[in-house]
Amino acid sequence: xxxxxxxxxCIGLSLMFFFVPAMAEDEVKIAETGYFVPLSKDKPYIHVIxxxxxxxxxxxxxxxxxxxxxxxxxxxxxxxxxxQEISPALGVDVVGEVELFDFMEVELRDGKGVLIDARTxxxxxxATIPGASNYPFTLLSKDPEDPEMEEVLEKFGARLREDSGFxxxxxxxxxxxxxxxxxxxxxxxGAKTLVLxxxxxxxxxxxxxxxxxxxxxxxxxKIKYYRGGMQMWQLWGLTTVTPK
Amino acid sequence: xxxxxxxxxxxxxxxxxxxxxxxxxVLFVLLLTVDVQADDYLDSLEAxxxxxxNHSFDDSVxxxxxxxxxxxxxLRHEFEQHLSQKNKGSxxxxxxxxxxxxxxxxxxxxxxxxxxxxxxxxxxxILQR
Numbered sequence: 001x002x003x004x005x006x007x008x009x010c011i012g013l014s015l016m017f018f019f020v021p022a023m024a025e026d027e028v029k030i031a032e033t034g035y036f037v038p039l040s041k042d043k044p045y046i047h048v049i050x051x052x053x054x055x056x057x058x059x060x061x062x063x064x065x066x067x068x069x070x071x072x073x074x075x076x077x078x079x080x081x082x083x084q085e086i087s088p089a090l091g092v093d094v095v096g097e098v099e100l101f102d103f104m105e106v107e108l109r110d111g112k113g114v115l116i117d118a119r120t121x122x123x124x125x126x127a128t129i130p131g132a133s134n135y136p137f138t139l140l141s142k143d144p145e146d147p148e149m150e151e152v153l154e155k156f157g158a159r160l161r162e163d164s165g166f167x168x169x170x171x172x173x174x175x176x177x178x179x180x181x182x183x184x185x186x187x188x189x190g191a192k193t194l195v196l197x198x199x200x201x202x203x204x205x206x207x208x209x210x211x212x213x214x215x216x217x218x219x220x221x222k223i224k225y226y227r228g229g230m231q232m233w234q235l236w237g238l239t240t241v242t243p244k
Numbered sequence: 245x246x247x248x249x250x251x252x253x254x255x256x257x258x259x260x261x262x263x264x265x266x267x268x269x270v271l272f273v274l275l276l277t278v279d280v281q282a283d284d285y286l287d288s289l290e291a292x293x294x295x296x297x298n299h300s301f302d303d304s305v306x307x308x309x310x311x312x313x314x315x316x317x318x319l320r321h322e323f324e325q326h327l328s329q330k331n332k333g334s335x336x337x338x339x340x341x342x343x344x345x346x347x348x349x350x351x352x353x354x355x356x357x358x359x360x361x362x363x364x365x366x367x368x369x370i371l372q373r
Contacts, residue, residue, distance in 0.1 A: 047326060049356040056322065070296040080285050081292070110358040120286070122293045138286070205289070 048131040055130040060237030071234045081202045088207035091220030113193040118209035127240040137205040141212030157191040183217035195224045200231025334363045345369040
């Protein structure tokens with residue numbers, strides 16, 4: 001037993017010696033160039049599929065670049081454009097750019113997540129975050145019984161629950177069957193993770209959409225809120241795309 | 245006695261009706277207000293989006309710093325770099341593929357295939373399935 005442990009420790013240490021210099025070399029490479037601004041500490045850039053083509057998401061490399069125009073504004077009329085709470089609802093995680101990059105690279109590409117631009121189409125048409133789909137808050141805050149809302153939920157991977165039978169109902173009632181992600185009408189077990197965003201911390205469009213989704217029973221742990229939105233995205237000089 | 249009771253009931257009903265009318269009126273006004281508020285919000289949003297048009301983010305940016313990704317289509321060497329960083333094993337197999345298969349894998353990636361599909365495709369090509 002001890003011999004086996006020692007052997008595995010040796011293998012582990014050898015692997016560390018093999019890989020650690022390689023990682024350090026990568027880090028030095030970025031630092032050596034001097035001018036390259038990566039997305040985050042370990043991501044120079046990422047590739048995201050937008051409208052069927054791969055788009056490289058990166059930061060503006062010009063060190064003198066300054067944000068100008070609409071998203072550089074510090075104040076807008078409040079109400080309606082008031083600073084929003086950190087989280088729009090209990091149980092909904094708030095994510096920043098780094099978490100969003102991870103989401104775009106993994107869940108979004110693998111079809112297990114949807115990046116939702118919750119703004120009205122006129123905003124979406126101006127520019128959006130690569131990989132985002134436009135589901136305006138006006139749609140996502142519709143009545144849970146509305147056919148359009150039901151169609152959207154099905155697109156997100158929710159399933160309308162059919163009559164599961166007396167026995168199953170009993171099992172659910174007694175707690176033998178997991179009902180964590182189920183409502184009377186919907187089964188959200190296979191539903192995708194959604195990341196919603198809009199114009200930034202002073203934008204109420206995605207919080208409204210999130211509240212609309214929660215009203216249908218969409219599980220809060222499958223909804224994330226990118227509060228920074230377009231304003232922070234552009235402030236960091238990140239790539240945007242103009243939908244066709 | 246019965247008649248008197250009836251009279252009181254009628255009065256009560258009248259009073260209730262009056263209150264009911266008022267309640268309905270208040271509810272109607274509230275509903276209207278909510279609707280008007282929602283419309284106001286949409287109107288404000290539409291007015292704001294017009295400002296983006298006038299002070300476009302892209303207009304003020306030098307072409308070299310343009311962050312809009314119209315032309316940021318993934319190049320093949322970037323895909324290979326991405327693969328070598330994220331999936332070293334698959335990259336090793338990918339390098340062993342003939343040129344035509346490599347191009348196919350690259351095209352599949354640019355068309356939106358997930359990394360698991362890409363890995364499977366590489367193995368399939370290696371095993372000539």
